Structures are given as C-alpha cells and as structure tokens.
Amino acid sequence: MxxxxxxxxxxxxxxxxxxxxxxxxxxxxxxxxxxxxxxxxxxxxxxxxxxxxxxxxxxxxxxxxxxxxxxxxxxxxxxxxxxxxxxxxxxxxxxxxxxxxxxxxxxxxxxxxxxxxxxxxxxxxxxxxxxxxxxxxxxxxxxxxxxxxxxxxxxxxxxxxxxxxxxxxxxxGDSQRQRSLTILTAGEGESTIAEKIEPVEDALPGHMGLAYLPNLGTVRLRLTIRGTDEAVMQAEIKEHQGKIEAIIGHLVYGYGKEDLALAIQRRMQEQELTLVTAESCTGGSIASMITAHPGSSGHFKGSVVAYANSVKNNQLGVPAGMIHKYGAVSKFVVEAMATGARERLNADYAIATSGVAGPGGGTEDKPVGTIWVAVAGPNGVKSKLLRAGKDRKRNITYTVHQALNMLRTELDKAGS
Structure with missing residues (x-):
C-alpha cells in the first residue's frame, strides 16, 4: 500500500x-x-x-x-x-x-x-x-x-x-510486509565494499534488496526483504547477512543504529578495559561522541584537549625537541601524545589526534586535511596518516570515525 x-x-x-x-x-x-x-x-x-x-x-x-x-x-x-x-x-x-x-x-x-x-x-x-x-x-x-x-x-x-x-x-491482515537489517561497517569505502560483495548482491532473490548508505569513514549496508511470513523473512535475512560477513566480516562493527563509540563501549566493557583520548585537531569531539552514550563512564576515564604545543609538552610529556624537529602534525608527535595520555591517565588504551583541520593553517608540506591519528595499547602504539579535504567540519568528523575504527580494530584483534 x-x-x-x-x-x-x-x-x-x-x-x-x-x-x-x-x-x-x-x-x-x-x-x-x-x-x-x-x-x-x-x-x-x-x-x-x-x-x-x-x-x-x-x-x-x-x-x-x-x-x-x-x-x-x-x-x-x-x-x-x-x-x-x-x-x-x-x-x-x-x-x-x-x-x-x-x-x-x-x-x-x-x-x-x-x-x-x-x-x-x-x-x-x-x-x-x-x-x-x-x-x-x-x-x-x-x-x-x-x-x-x-x-x-x-x-x-x-x-x-x-x-x-x-x-x-x-x-x-496477511498483506506483504517489509523487514530490514542494517550492517554497520568502517575501514573501507562504498565502492570497495560493493566490489567485494558483488557476488552476494547479484544472487539476491527478487524480493530482497541491498542499499549502500555511506558516511564519512563508515558505510551502512541495509538488507531489505518483503514477504508475509515473519519467520521465513528473518531466516532469509540471516542467511544473506552471513554471506556478506563471510567476505567483509572484519569491517563490521555493529548493527542497526549503533555508532562506533557505542560499539567500542560494548567491547571495552565486556573486556573490562579503559580508554582516554588526547585530542588536538578534533578538539574533544572523540570524547564528546563517547560520552554521548549512557554508561560510558564504565570505560572512559577522560581526555586532554592538547591544542597548544605547551599542553602537549607539559600535560602529555611530548618532548619539546620532538615538536620542534617534526612539527605537531607528525607521526612522532601523535604517537607520543597517545603514549603519554595512556601512561599519565593510567588507561589500557589511548587515542590521539593532531592535524590541520582547516580551512587555514596548511603549508606546502602539510596542506589542509593532513591529519595523524594514533592508538596506544598493551601491544604498543600504531598511527595512521589521513588525507582529508578542506572542509573543517567534515575533516573533524572523518577523523573521529577513523580514530575510533582504529581502536575498534585493535580491540577485535585482541579479543579474537
């Protein structure tokens, strides 16, 4: 109807x-x-x-x-x-x-x-x-x-x-209804995912469909089915969900309306782990996304918004000589921020960010959109260079998603 x-x-x-x-x-x-x-x-x-x-x-x-x-x-x-x-x-x-x-x-x-x-x-x-x-x-x-x-x-x-x-x-009465399942992914773009699961999508029966809903750093896959028998519909959705996850299961962080922060909360609290953040270019946006969820105090200890180099040095222990030599937007500094936050705030994991969010402040070597993220944990520290655009708001959102997904990936590896 x-x-x-x-x-x-x-x-x-x-x-x-x-x-x-x-x-x-x-x-x-x-x-x-x-x-x-x-x-x-x-x-x-x-x-x-x-x-x-x-x-x-x-x-x-x-x-x-x-x-x-x-x-x-x-x-x-x-x-x-x-x-x-x-x-x-x-x-x-x-x-x-x-x-x-x-x-x-x-x-x-x-x-x-x-x-x-x-x-x-x-x-x-x-x-x-x-x-x-x-x-x-x-x-x-x-x-x-x-x-x-x-x-x-x-x-x-x-x-x-x-x-x-x-x-x-x-x-x-017995009219046809519709049911859907949203699979949440992060780590690959829409086109890459579509290419990987193309055989599954091509084999979907006529009463089923698959939609791609991309966001900055994440892609939602919505499986939809029409029918009259609730049990049959749920079984078919589960079957095709399994086929998709057999291919891209490592990218899946949750289902439905869950976001990356909530997915991390669930994982960390199940494993009794704690988290802190050290944020420069994201200005506390990661911490804000985490604490938007009730119960986040069960794993999140706090954050240092280290915008100024002096705060990176005094509060996080990043050597002033390192900042002077490599610049605040660098692999060395962001890794030192993550390590310092983890140690000084006594947490199992720490996320750090440092970059040029824009629209100004870029240089020839480090243009607007140059952003480093790092995750420090029991197995050491890892970092990643992001190349974003020139829109400040989009750059911050993209960085938040990328940083949270880095942590999610580390937690999944540790829990497997």
Missing amino acids: NAYILTIGDEILIGQVTDTNATYMANALNDEGYEVIEHLSVADTRKGIRNGLDRALAVADVVLMTGGLGPTKDDITKKVLAEYVGTEMAFHEESWERLQKIYSSFGKEATKHHKVQCELPATATVLTNMRGTAPGMWLEYKGKIIVSMPGVPYEMRYLVSHEVIPRLVAGN
Whole structure:
C-alpha cells in the first residue's frame, strides 16, 4: 500500500525547525511494507492543509499528518480536517476529563484554551496521547485513512508506535510486509565494499534488496526483504547477512543504529578495559561522541584537549625537541601524545589526534586535511596518516570515525 507524509507548520517551511518527524514516520511505515510516495510540508493555513490533503489522497491510501493541534488560534488543522471530510466539530468529553486530571496532578487547572484541544471532528476515532495533551485523530474518508498527530516528536512517536502502526497492521491482515537489517561497517569505502560483495548482491532473490548508505569513514549496508511470513523473512535475512560477513566480516562493527563509540563501549566493557583520548585537531569531539552514550563512564576515564604545543609538552610529556624537529602534525608527535595520555591517565588504551583541520593553517608540506591519528595499547602504539579535504567540519568528523575504527580494530584483534 502507498503512504504519504504531510507535515504542517510555518516553522518547518522557514527552516526554524528541522522536520525529524517525517524520518521517523517513514521508517515505521517502511517496516510494515508501506511505500512512502512523497513527503510534503505545508503552511498552517486552510489553503495549505487542503492543498496538501488533495495532493496526498490523489496518490496514497494512508496519510500521516503532524502539526497544528495546539490550543492557540493559529492551530487550525482539526477544523480544516472536519471541513475536508464533511463533518462537524464535536466536544470529546473523555479527552477533557483526561486533560483535567493531567493538570490537576501538577497542581494546576485546565483553562478554556486547553478545552479547545478537546474539540475534534465528529467522525474521528480519538487516539489517546499518553505523552501529551493533544489527542491524535484517525479518520476514514472515501476508502482511505487520514491520521493527524501532534508535531511534538516524542508525542508523535508514541502515537505512531502504540496506536497508528498496530491499527494499520490489524487492518492489513496477511498483506506483504517489509523487514530490514542494517550492517554497520568502517575501514573501507562504498565502492570497495560493493566490489567485494558483488557476488552476494547479484544472487539476491527478487524480493530482497541491498542499499549502500555511506558516511564519512563508515558505510551502512541495509538488507531489505518483503514477504508475509515473519519467520521465513528473518531466516532469509540471516542467511544473506552471513554471506556478506563471510567476505567483509572484519569491517563490521555493529548493527542497526549503533555508532562506533557505542560499539567500542560494548567491547571495552565486556573486556573490562579503559580508554582516554588526547585530542588536538578534533578538539574533544572523540570524547564528546563517547560520552554521548549512557554508561560510558564504565570505560572512559577522560581526555586532554592538547591544542597548544605547551599542553602537549607539559600535560602529555611530548618532548619539546620532538615538536620542534617534526612539527605537531607528525607521526612522532601523535604517537607520543597517545603514549603519554595512556601512561599519565593510567588507561589500557589511548587515542590521539593532531592535524590541520582547516580551512587555514596548511603549508606546502602539510596542506589542509593532513591529519595523524594514533592508538596506544598493551601491544604498543600504531598511527595512521589521513588525507582529508578542506572542509573543517567534515575533516573533524572523518577523523573521529577513523580514530575510533582504529581502536575498534585493535580491540577485535585482541579479543579474537
């Protein structure tokens, strides 16, 4: 079946808010075998919403809408929906009672403005929003389904997972669904991986597909299958996953939405190992990525952002003569940074970076994008020269991924 995503809000159109709702809804629909035909953002106006619905219902069986359900006068989605499907607005007493209880639990009283949120299209099936005050609405119109939900992301996600998808699945019966597995790799580029696993890809059955999703220093491989039998689909995905990993298993660091920092956290905590970083050109970005995950204190001890040469010398013990002779951006200095951090912060492993992130600061010998990374551990220290571009942000992200993957590789070797 075809689906359409319609997001409502001037704040989206003017770039004030990034529309993450569409991504979530598309993933949820895709998992259940719906083909998302189009995603459209419209203004919170009668004309914008009506035009959006006209466009959506012309091509899709299901329309998921977000936005415009607040208590203020500029939120007109409910009234436009009622008008569009030819019904009246009606007060929903159960929603009002629930809303009053919510505010009472906070020692507050619901006002007449909140009461407006309980005025809904009379023919709508109310979807209880356990994460907020604005209910969702399920409308059936000319054999098609229109679902309207709040634009607040965590409220929308609750309604999609607990109300919308279960209803769609129940209505589909034995209709074909879609399942996928994302294999996460690092260490080789998209074209190299594609060449290596070409025989597996060419032999995929017609109801399966393989997509390459590259990022700076990483490539995600998404295996997708369509079918009606859940057990059969999962078995086929596992079979082809095995064939892929028989070829590039050494590049695989995880699955699904896991990133390199989380993959390292899992490995280090399983082996009861500790980590520190010594960062120059990345400015603490590696440490930030690591500590973004709950539980990172179980293996990560700390970081030294050694931007100045004096900090490299005084805090990490890099000899001043070494810096003077080879320069801060060099194999010798980055290895000394990693070794010094490991020893002085008393950790099992240390990552170090030093380079010219750009856009300025490059020389003829060391142009912008010249970056060294090193990993020090129980088996010594290893380093790698990166040749990146001229975009500072991209260079830092690329370096973070490369450095983390160096450590991941060392941990996999030690654990094998």
